[in-house]
Amino acid sequence: MEDIKIGVFICHCGTNIGGVLDIASITEYVKTLPNVIYAADNIYTCSEVGLSEIRNKIKEFNLNRVIVASCTPRTHESLFRNTCQEAGLNPYLFEMVNIRDQDSWVHMKEPEKGTEKAKDLIRMGLSKAILLRPLEKIKVDINPSALIIGGGISGIHAALNLANQGFQTTIIEKESELGGNLKLLNKLYPIQVDASKLLEIIYMVESHRNINVITSSIPVKVEGFIGNFETTIKKNKQISKIKTGIIIIATGAKALIPEGLFGYNGKTVISQLDLEQLLKENNVNAQNIVMIQCVGARNDVRPYCSKICCMTALKNAMLIKEINPNANITILFRDIQTQGTTYEDYYRKAREKAILFVKYSPEKPPLVKNSVVEVYNELRNLIINIPYDLVVLSTPLIAHEDSTKLAKMLKIPQQDNKFFLEAHVKLRPVDFATDGIFVCGSAHWPADVRESITQAYAAASRASRFLSKDYLEVEGATAEVDTEICIKCKICIKICPFSAISKNQEGEILVNKILCKACGVCGASCPVGAITIHHFTDEQIISEILSCGVGY
Amino acid sequence: MLKNGDGLMEKTGAVLIIGGGIAGIQASLDLAERGVNVELVEKNACIGGRMAQLDKTFPTNDCSICILAPKLAECSHNSKITLHTLSEVKELSGNVGNFKVKVLKKARYVKEDRCINCGVCVEKCPMRVNDEFDMNLRKRKAIYIDYVQGVPAIMTIDKENCLFFTKGTCKICESVCEREAIDFDQKDKEIELFVGSIIIAAGYDMFDVSLIPRLGYGRINNVVTGLEFERLICASGPLGGHLVRPSDKKEPKKLAFINCVGSRDIKNNPYCSSCCCMYTTKEAMIAHEHDNGLKSTIFYIDLRAPGKDFQKYIKRGIRDYNLNYVKAKVAKIIEDKEKNPIVIYEDINTFKIKQEIFDIVILANTIVPKRDAGELAKVLGVELDHYNFFKGETYHPQITSKKGIFLCGACREPMDIPTSVIDASSAAARAAEIIIER
Numbered sequence: 003m004e005d006i007k008i009g010v011f012i013c014h015c016g017t018n019i020g021g022v023l024d025i026a027s028i029t030e031y032v033k034t035l036p037n038v039i040y041a042a043d044n045i046y047t048c049s050e051v052g053l054s055e056i057r058n059k060i061k062e063f064n065l066n067r068v069i070v071a072s073c074t075p076r077t078h079e080s081l082f083r084n085t086c087q088e089a090g091l092n093p094y095l096f097e098m099v100n101i102r103d104q105d106s107w108v109h110m111k112e113p114e115k116g117t118e119k120a121k122d123l124i125r126m127g128l129s130k131a132i133l134l135r136p137l138e139k140i141k142v143d144i145n146p147s148a149l150i151i152g153g154g155i156s157g158i159h160a161a162l163n164l165a166n167q168g169f170q171t172t173i174i175e176k177e178s179e180l181g182g183n184l185k186l187l188n189k190l191y192p193i194q195v196d197a198s199k200l201l202e203i204i205y206m207v208e209s210h211r212n213i214n215v216i217t218s219s220i221p222v223k224v225e226g227f228i229g230n231f232e233t234t235i236k237k238n239k240q241i242s243k244i245k246t247g248i249i250i251i252a253t254g255a256k257a258l259i260p261e262g263l264f265g266y267n268g269k270t271v272i273s274q275l276d277l278e279q280l281l282k283e284n285n286v287n288a289q290n291i292v293m294i295q296c297v298g299a300r301n302d303v304r305p306y307c308s309k310i311c312c313m314t315a316l317k318n319a320m321l322i323k324e325i326n327p328n329a330n331i332t333i334l335f336r337d338i339q340t341q342g343t344t345y346e347d348y349y350r351k352a353r354e355k356a357i358l359f360v361k362y363s364p365e366k367p368p369l370v371k372n373s374v375v376e377v378y379n380e381l382r383n384l385i386i387n388i389p390y391d392l393v394v395l396s397t398p399l400i401a402h403e404d405s406t407k408l409a410k411m412l413k414i415p416q417q418d419n420k421f422f423l424e425a426h427v428k429l430r431p432v433d434f435a436t437d438g439i440f441v442c443g444s445a446h447w448p449a450d451v452r453e454s455i456t457q458a459y460a461a462a463s464r465a466s467r468f469l470s471k472d473y474l475e476v477e478g479a480t481a482e483v484d485t486e487i488c489i490k491c492k493i494c495i496k497i498c499p500f501s502a503i504s505k506n507q508e509g510e511i512l513v514n515k516i517l518c519k520a521c522g523v524c525g526a527s528c529p530v531g532a533i534t535i536h537h538f539t540d541e542q543i544i545s546e547i548l549s550c551g552v553g554y
Numbered sequence: 555m556l557k558n559g560d561g562l563m564e565k566t567g568a569v570l571i572i573g574g575g576i577a578g579i580q581a582s583l584d585l586a587e588r589g590v591n592v593e594l595v596e597k598n599a600c601i602g603g604r605m606a607q608l609d610k611t612f613p614t615n616d617c618s619i620c621i622l623a624p625k626l627a628e629c630s631h632n633s634k635i636t637l638h639t640l641s642e643v644k645e646l647s648g649n650v651g652n653f654k655v656k657v658l659k660k661a662r663y664v665k666e667d668r669c670i671n672c673g674v675c676v677e678k679c680p681m682r683v684n685d686e687f688d689m690n691l692r693k694r695k696a697i698y699i700d701y702v703q704g705v706p707a708i709m710t711i712d713k714e715n716c717l718f719f720t721k722g723t724c725k726i727c728e729s730v731c732e733r734e735a736i737d738f739d740q741k742d743k744e745i746e747l748f749v750g751s752i753i754i755a756a757g758y759d760m761f762d763v764s765l766i767p768r769l770g771y772g773r774i775n776n777v778v779t780g781l782e783f784e785r786l787i788c789a790s791g792p793l794g795g796h797l798v799r800p801s802d803k804k805e806p807k808k809l810a811f812i813n814c815v816g817s818r819d820i821k822n823n824p825y826c827s828s829c830c831c832m833y834t835t836k837e838a839m840i841a842h843e844h845d846n847g848l849k850s851t852i853f854y855i856d857l858r859a860p861g862k863d864f865q866k867y868i869k870r871g872i873r874d875y876n877l878n879y880v881k882a883k884v885a886k887i888i889e890d891k892e893k894n895p896i897v898i899y900e901d902i903n904t905f906k907i908k909q910e911i912f913d914i915v916i917l918a919n920t921i922v923p924k925r926d927a928g929e930l931a932k933v934l935g936v937e938l939d940h941y942n943f944f945k946g947e948t949y950h951p952q953i954t955s956k957k958g959i960f961l962c963g964a965c966r967e968p969m970d971i972p973t974s975v976i977d978a979s980s981a982a983a984r985a986a987e988i989i990i991e992r
Contacts, residue, residue: 015620015789016619016702016789016790016795017789017790017794017795018617018789021789021794021795045702046623046702046703048620048623048624048627048703049623049671049702049703049704049707050627050630050671050705050706050707051670051671051672051707053627054670073620077620077621077624078620078623078624080624081624081627081628084631088631163983163984163987166987166990167983167986167987167990168990190949192948193948195948200949300865305865305866305869306863306865306866307859307860307864307865308860309860309861337856337857337858337859338856339856339858339860340826341826341828341858341860341968342825342826342828342967342968342969343825343826343939343941343943343967343968344948344967345826346818346824346825346826347824347825350824380902380903381902383905417862417863421862427613427614427862427863427972428611428614428616428621428971428972428975429621429625429975431972431975431976432976432979446862447861447862448860451949452948452949452951455949455950456951456952456976456977456980457976457980458980459952459979459980459981459983459984460976460977460978460979460980460983461979462983463584463588463979463980463982463983463986464584464979466588466983466986467584467587467588470588470589471589
């Protein structure tokens, strides 16, 4: 057996850990453990100073295992692995021990016990580290082409950017032509430009030599993985297949039709979307107009704010005022969402045009009667009756019904209201945890034109990081089936959340190492123990458990 | 190696990114991973920007520096990214595809290749000066690093305050530095960069709250700004994460957060600062995590929380963190004998003028344009909007008035971190399109 030389780096994480646990006593304890050649503490191991110390000590002491006791592998494992690799150590010989989230944070009020727990956790990590084996990352070829699902304003802009960067791009669109929701709109805020003007770009998309548009078509099956997706497309009754390196979801959302809400009848009580059509036809004859915000939104069913409805109402109110300056328009709102510079200016302009704003509370919602809207005015503490000949309901954007089908097809998550759930809301807002799939526009969250275009470019940027490479390296820690032991019960195939396991022509059960995320579900379910999860082997885990609490 | 698409040629061009906050960092990383060379120019001694100053971030309450630090490290490791800190763009010539940029690189007086950030010089330096990174809430030395995770991880001598530069004596740092990294003879120098495209990610400044005297800032000890409070509750801040109030070091039990300070206010800034409703909620939540008996009141005009899962976050605040939202415009803040700030406001629900005593009042002052935005805009030849934010196209807000120059982040409009990150990737895609010749 090789001579195991372990270096342990204990992080204060500022005061996150150092303010609670007794790091000095932990460090002294760790030095007494077998195979530990070097142990030291840092204020921030993740700082450049901490990282170069790891690199230097690997070389100085010929370390062949490195343990960092700090925060969570979720954010920092790859950083430390890369650091080890830079110093010539196989990155899988690194082990991370979480003494922050699972220790100093939860035992803030009992620092002595927390300190003892940290010693236990590090000792456990150490006994696992001794059994770690070097693993190699897997190289995957990248097909430098993109599939964009959805040909609305997001999809076409994502396509244009990728195509301009030289990548072959295919857009598939459910409808018979490109354009999405913009085709239904009259003018756009904040400069009252015709929505059709922003769709003039479609001719550039359709004539681009790197773009292929397939309309009236939907994806029915997606196979493969980053760099090598194969999507089955159904156009009318014809089935075809397309191979691409990445996929961008730009399927958008749709406005809620307010059936059964506030007396919606499509005539005197209509939706903002209905109003867009009337404005397009120059067919708004009403003199007294009441708009109601948050119809079907910010309630128990849809707790979210749809972001775009306040601006939409302001826009349509101002357009009506332009046509008929004497029209009386009242907007009943909860909170006006006009963030930033341009939109807040727009709100001010609307008020200057004598559009009336009345705040209502969800506990006392407006009542649409025969010829008046009755509303409790919070600001004046009285019930008022506003006469109307047209009521316009502002409804939220909601996810398409078929978005769940698409989510299942691509094995990507959705949040409560069926919008697609990104990898990290702040730092990876248009990525998915599954590599090679991206999202932009209202499929992600209600977004207006400006935001959809911005996100489209963002998704294209994220995608081009992969498309520009010749190959990719994927995780080396994966599951493996021992075909000698395997009884071919196929439980693992059914249970794998990433569809990474299949049966080959000889009937053998195999793991696709590129799809496998080493989640371990198959290993835990295998009735005969035929599956090894590399880097989390039974031997490693059991050794870790056995050293818990027993000390040395 | 970049791969050529359908007969396309890759240009050798690089992209200049001005500003090393989260927007500039994200744009740099996207481009570098795309295979494009990046020249990242940052005025301060370290990259990281405002996000590095924050304790946690909404709507997940992730520790800010913990999710930023890996990106900082990536910026310093990625061979495609060249960092120019203490640097400012001074001159621009040429056109899209072929810009020539003159950059003034200020002397650090510390050799970048020698310093290992051991901190001995800091310990021995006799000068104590206000620490801008900590909103002047504590002192640092005249040789310093902005913050412990700072990148590049090297010291800087602050010439304005260094005894050698001001009095001609001292040089203690030089004598204690075993690495011989101190170099008092370093000179500012001008370097030339050749790039195909430029991204402005210059960030923002904060509104000077003393311009609204009725809110008592500067006069009342226990009235602080949002960013100051951020440092006060931060584990690496001046209080080591143990929140006490400035006047008497007492643990606070009642906090007031006041939104729209200097924003949505035609006398000051008419626009909305975009992120304050959410960040006051966050700060109140963290304060409650420090002390479960603590109660916060958040004063607002409109509660603006349209982002992904933001409404859920507000609900969580009310349910789990004892937050009380009051729709009101605060008239003024006065102080009682015990130095407790008293907030005087009109409660919209009862239509009464009310007053309430708090332990600390936090003013959510607005994001304002960078004070030197005009200068930079002039150097680059791009337009500003009527507020002095960098002006972008209506539906393509990353596109400036000059071809090949793009925008991202709060230098173009107040925005939160998720929006800045999307904006940065978006600007990166546009810059890449320029670099990759058709």
